[in-house]
Amino acid sequence: MVFYFTALITVGTASYAVFSKNITRCAFSLLYSFFGMAVLYGLLSADFVAVVQLMIYVGGILVLLLFAVMLTGNIELAANSNKTASRWLGYPLGMVIFVLLVSVFLRVPWGKSAVQAYLPTIRAIGESFLGRLLLPFEFLSIVLLAVVIGAVVIVRNRNVCNASEEEEST
Amino acid sequence: MNALADFIINSLGLSGLSAELVMLLLVVAVAAAVFGIGMTISGLLTLAERRVAGRIQSRIGPNRVGPFGLLQWLVDGLKLIMKEDVVPHDADPHMFRMAPYLVVVGVFAAFASLPFGQLLIASDLNVGILYLLAITSLVTVGVLMSGWASNNKWSMIGGIRAAAQIVSYEIPTALSVASIILISGTLSMQGIINEQGGWPWQWYIFYNPFTFAVFFLYFTAALAEGNRIPFDLPEAESELVSGYNTEYSGMRFAGFFLAEFANIYLMSAIATTLFFGGWQIPGVTPEQQAGSLVLQITGMVVFMSKSAVGCFVVIWIRWTLPRLRIDQLMSLCYKYLIPLSFVCLGGNAIYLLIFPKPSSANTLVHMITTLFGGVLIVIFVTRVMYHHRISGVSLDLNFLARGEKGKYNPETQVRAYGSFRKKYEKKQGAK
Numbered sequence: 001m002v003f004y005f006t007a008l009i010t011v012g013t014a015s016y017a018v019f020s021k022n023i024t025r026c027a028f029s030l031l032y033s034f035f036g037m038a039v040l041y042g043l044l045s046a047d048f049v050a051v052v053q054l055m056i057y058v059g060g061i062l063v064l065l066l067f068a069v070m071l072t073g074n075i076e077l078a079a080n081s082n083k084t085a086s087r088w089l090g091y092p093l094g095m096v097i098f099v100l101l102v103s104v105f106l107r108v109p110w111g112k113s114a115v116q117a118y119l120p121t122i123r124a125i126g127e128s129f130l131g132r133l134l135l136p137f138e139f140l141s142i143v144l145l146a147v148v149i150g151a152v153v154i155v156r157n158r159n160v161c162n163a164s165e166e167e168e169s170t
Numbered sequence: 171m172n173a174l175a176d177f178i179i180n181s182l183g184l185s186g187l188s189a190e191l192v193m194l195l196l197v198v199a200v201a202a203a204v205f206g207i208g209m210t211i212s213g214l215l216t217l218a219e220r221r222v223a224g225r226i227q228s229r230i231g232p233n234r235v236g237p238f239g240l241l242q243w244l245v246d247g248l249k250l251i252m253k254e255d256v257v258p259h260d261a262d263p264h265m266f267r268m269a270p271y272l273v274v275v276g277v278f279a280a281f282a283s284l285p286f287g288q289l290l291i292a293s294d295l296n297v298g299i300l301y302l303l304a305i306t307s308l309v310t311v312g313v314l315m316s317g318w319a320s321n322n323k324w325s326m327i328g329g330i331r332a333a334a335q336i337v338s339y340e341i342p343t344a345l346s347v348a349s350i351i352l353i354s355g356t357l358s359m360q361g362i363i364n365e366q367g368g369w370p371w372q373w374y375i376f377y378n379p380f381t382f383a384v385f386f387l388y389f390t391a392a393l394a395e396g397n398r399i400p401f402d403l404p405e406a407e408s409e410l411v412s413g414y415n416t417e418y419s420g421m422r423f424a425g426f427f428l429a430e431f432a433n434i435y436l437m438s439a440i441a442t443t444l445f446f447g448g449w450q451i452p453g454v455t456p457e458q459q460a461g462s463l464v465l466q467i468t469g470m471v472v473f474m475s476k477s478a479v480g481c482f483v484v485i486w487i488r489w490t491l492p493r494l495r496i497d498q499l500m501s502l503c504y505k506y507l508i509p510l511s512f513v514c515l516g517g518n519a520i521y522l523l524i525f526p527k528p529s530s531a532n533t534l535v536h537m538i539t540t541l542f543g544g545v546l547i548v549i550f551v552t553r554v555m556y557h558h559r560i561s562g563v564s565l566d567l568n569f570l571a572r573g574e575k576g577k578y579n580p581e582t583q584v585r586a587y588g589s590f591r592k593k594y595e596k597k598q599g600a601k
Contacts, residue, residue, distance in 0.1 A: 001190075024262075024265075024318060025262075025264075025265065027316055028265060029309070031272075031308075031311050035308075047295065047296065047297050048300070050298055051297045051300045051301050052300075052304070054304035054305060054307065055300070055303060055304035055307060058304075058308060058310075058311060058341065059304065059307025059310060059337070060307075060337070062311060062313065063307075063310055063311065063333055063337050066311070066314050066318075067330070067331070067334075070318065070326075070330065099364070102189045122296060122297060122357060156484045
């Protein structure tokens with residue numbers, strides 16, 4: 001029962017985010033979608049994943065998204081926001097992906113696992129990160145480091161430009 | 171809580187749908203209890219704030235409703251409930267109404283995993299501390315939403331400042347919490363307390379010099395996350411009216427207000443859990459405590475009084491320090507707090523490499539750090555006493571003083587209260 005309620009909220013708000021014309025409301029409705037997903041992870045007894053979903057998506061990505069949305073110009077105008085850029089490309093692409101997903105959904109033999117108690121997963125996750133999956137884990141951290149350095153480089157260049165402009169103006 | 175639910179369901183011999191219903195009812199009951207406790211604590215804190223502020227500013231504060239003014243917060247709440255709920259004409263009505271709920275839910279949901287006592291915890295999650303860090307991110311979104319939906323420049327700036335501040339200061343908070351997790355080896359709140367002991371040298375704040383520094387980092391970052399002075403830029407009255415909650419009235423405003431005070435308690439309670447041994451009583455092991463009701467209640471009182479001291483310090487800081495500028499705030503976070511918390515995290519890791527297990531050398535480090543902390547406190551107290559002596563002002567820490575005892579003293583520009591009043595009158599008589 002809890003599952004269906006949460007799933008309804010998740011799917012409903014996600015579709016609102018897609019179909020609404022008001023881009024700020026779209027961004028805010030994603031909050032409920034992310035939150036619903038965290039609850040679904042919790043129901044699947046993946047406590048760590050649920051909490052991390054909240055932390056990363058709600059606390060990080062959503063806030064950044066909101067900043068980006070609020071910094072775009074003329075968002076007050078409904079016509080200006082969330083333009084349907086290219087219908088003739090969008091509809092076929094959506095249909096193809098939908099068909100692909102449905103065919104995969106029908107082909108996979110969905111096994112039902114035995115009912116398990118809500119067991120802690122965090123120790124298993126930690127051990128596999130630092131044991132079996134150490135190489136991918138370290139590789140990911142290198143990728144993230146590269147991202148951070150890239151962001152710093154981009155911001156730094158702009159700052160240098162601004163500083164020189166300020167010097168010229170003064 | 172699960173144990174309680176199992177007990178009730180098994181003793182009633184329920185199964186299937188009825189068992190699920192009982193479980194649901196129990197969840198609702200526990201949630202209501204947690205919410206009630208949280209509301210009471212934050213209500214009392216609003217009163218404490220006003221009384222302490224009064225004492226710091228040489229005035230009395232609210233003391234008329236109930237003994238010592240203890241019922242003031244209930245009256246304030248009633249007043250706010252009865253006020254009109256105004257939604258501005260140009261506001262986005264749905265988002266405007268929704269935002270206070272998000273803020274309240276974000277703060278009060280965190281109360282669910284606060285360990286008030288050894289057995290008194292709504293849900294001892296095994297990702298407890300991570301959950302606390304995660305669920306409070308709802309507040310960020312709520313604040314941004316209120317700022318945006320109000321359709322008001324000040325609210326907008328306040329909301330964006332709040333979000334930027336919370337997102338930035340989440341990093342040093344999480345890093346300082348990570349140092350403690352490294353030592354305790356568990357994320358569960360009860361687990362972290364169980365790893366500590368009752369005496370000060372068994373607390374994590376005095377575990378080693380790095381954790382001593384981590385506590386101050388955590389405290390500063392948590393102050394900034396809770397939008398408290400000196401980091402209260404989102405609601406800076408002199409520039410932003412009152413920031414993101416300018417347009418709110420009645421109970422919706424009270425939602426923001428109570429959430430802010432609940433956040434003060436939350437940060438003190440987390441600090442108590444992580445650094446000050448939680449409900450551990452000196453000289454009593456957790457096993458002994460588990461068996462006795464008296465010790466359980468004592469443990470609860472210990473936890474509450476430790477976090478009350480934390481709340482007092484937060485309020486004290488608010489009425490002592492001026493506000494920072496936004497660029498100072500950001501440079502404090504990114505240039506000082508984050509590198510320092512990385513240094514502390516690394517230092518803790520190296521320390522744990524050198525002393526992986528409890529040993530006598532380890533105990534020596536705890537003792538030296540405790541001694542250092544004690545010396546710092548002694549220096550602080552003697553300095554305060556020295557300045558008090560040279561200022562020639564009578565000092566009275568009686569925060570519950572009744573109004574009738576207050577008497578204005580034109581010579582020292584302060585009021586003489588309570589026990590000091592007698593001395594003061596004696597002096598006047600002698601003259």
